[in-house]
Amino acid sequence: MKIKVRLFAALHELLGQREVTLEVSEGATIDDLRDRLVEEHPVVRKFVPVLVWAVNEEYVPSEHRLRDGDEVALIPPISGG
Amino acid sequence: MFEVSSEPLNPQRLMNFVRKDESGAVALFYGVVRNNNQGRRVQYLEYDAYPGMAVKKMREVAEEVRARWPITEMGMMHRMGRVEVGEAALLVAVSSPHRREAFEACQYAVDRVKEIVPIWKKEVGEGGEMWVEGHPVSPPETAAPSP
Numbered sequence: 001m002k003i004k005v006r007l008f009a010a011l012h013e014l015l016g017q018r019e020v021t022l023e024v025s026e027g028a029t030i031d032d033l034r035d036r037l038v039e040e041h042p043v044v045r046k047f048v049p050v051l052v053w054a055v056n057e058e059y060v061p062s063e064h065r066l067r068d069g070d071e072v073a074l075i076p077p078i079s080g081g
Numbered sequence: 082m083f084e085v086s087s088e089p090l091n092p093q094r095l096m097n098f099v100r101k102d103e104s105g106a107v108a109l110f111y112g113v114v115r116n117n118n119q120g121r122r123v124q125y126l127e128y129d130a131y132p133g134m135a136v137k138k139m140r141e142v143a144e145e146v147r148a149r150w151p152i153t154e155m156g157m158m159h160r161m162g163r164v165e166v167g168e169a170a171l172l173v174a175v176s177s178p179h180r181r182e183a184f185e186a187c188q189y190a191v192d193r194v195k196e197i198v199p200i201w202k203k204e205v206g207e208g209g210e211m212w213v214e215g216h217p218v219s220p221p222e223t224a225a226p227s228p
Contacts, residue, residue, distance in 0.1 A: 009129045009201035010212040052218040054199070057134035061220045073131055073199075079215030080128070080135075080159060080200030081112055081171045081191065 001026055003033060003066060006073040011051075015041060024066065030055075031062045033072070050077050082156035083139040085132040085200070090158045090169040099154040104176035108183035110191050112171035114164050122207040126170065130161045131199040142193040146175070150182040155190065159200055170202075 006019045022036045030053045038045050053060055054073040066072070082098045092111055100107050114126050139157045146155060153176040160170045173190045177183040196216055203212045 006131065008131055008199070009203070012129065013212075050217050052220050054131075054134060057131075057137050059197075059218055059220045073134065075131070075199050075218055076201065076212075077215035077217040078195070078197075078199055079202045079213040080130070080198050081195045 001028075001066070001068045003028075003070065003072055005033070005037065006071070008073070009076050011044065011047065011074055011076055014043060014047075026068075028066050029062065030060060030064045030066065033066060034062070037074075047076065051075065082158070083136045083143070084158045085130050085135045085161055086158060087160070087162045090160055090172050092169065092172055092174070095156050095158055095172050095174045099156050099174045099176040101153045101176060103178060104153045105178050106180040106183040107174060107176045108180070108187035110171070110173040110187050111169055112173075112191070113169050114166050116166045118204055118213075121204070123166065123204050124206040125166060126164045127203040127205060127210075128159070128161050128164060128170065129201045129203070130159065132161070135159065135198050135200055138198040139194065142190050142197065145193060146186045146190050149189070150177065150186040152177045152182055152186050155186065157190070157194065159194075159198070161200075 002021050002023055004019050004021050024032050024036055052075045054075050055070050096107050116123055143155050155175040158172045164170050175183045175187040
């Protein structure tokens with residue numbers, strides 16, 4: 001399945017796009033998606049340890065299982081306010 | 082009232098919303114852009130946000146507040162895009178029957194916004210621009226059970 005991942009802040013600037021589309025197999029988890037992201041965009045690798053994932057506007061742990069049509073976002077450390 | 086907006090924030094509108102006839106106090110946090118940070122001169126800030134999730138997390142903060150203090154009403158507004166020195170970036174307003182709850186709840190809410198609401202700021206000023214090193218969000222320990 002194809003998963004669109006929304007990018008913000010430094011990640012948006014780093015990859016020069018607002019979202020990336022990654023192909024993962026059915027039943028893939030966030031861990032699988034992260035591996036796929038790093039394969040396709042190695043420049044992201046050093047940021048991965050501080051990134052948190054959100055699925056359908058909720059923070060999720062790395063074993064979270066993805067479903068077709070999920071809205072996925074990569075959340076760098078936040079600095080609002 | 083929970084908003085993420087590219088327009089200048091209007092504190093009066095937010096306070097009018099949270100003030101009720103049973104409120105004896107309205108605490109307003111008026112967070113503004115300052116001209117320096119960690120010894121660097123700041124010209125302006127550029128905010129990026131995940132607007133839908135930001136509003137969702139603001140509502141969660143409000144639920145946490147309501148579970149802790151008997152407030153009357155509350156609301157929050159966060160600015161997006163370029164924000165000049167002196168302009169408001171974050172407004173949090175809380176009304177309650179008495180001042181103590183309003184002050185405490187407002188401070189708690191501002192702290193939580195900085196911990197869980199997905200918004201980012203970039204400083205532009207002396208020596209170029211840089212994304213502010215933020216607060217890493219803690220993901221839940223385990224997955225929520227699937228329905």
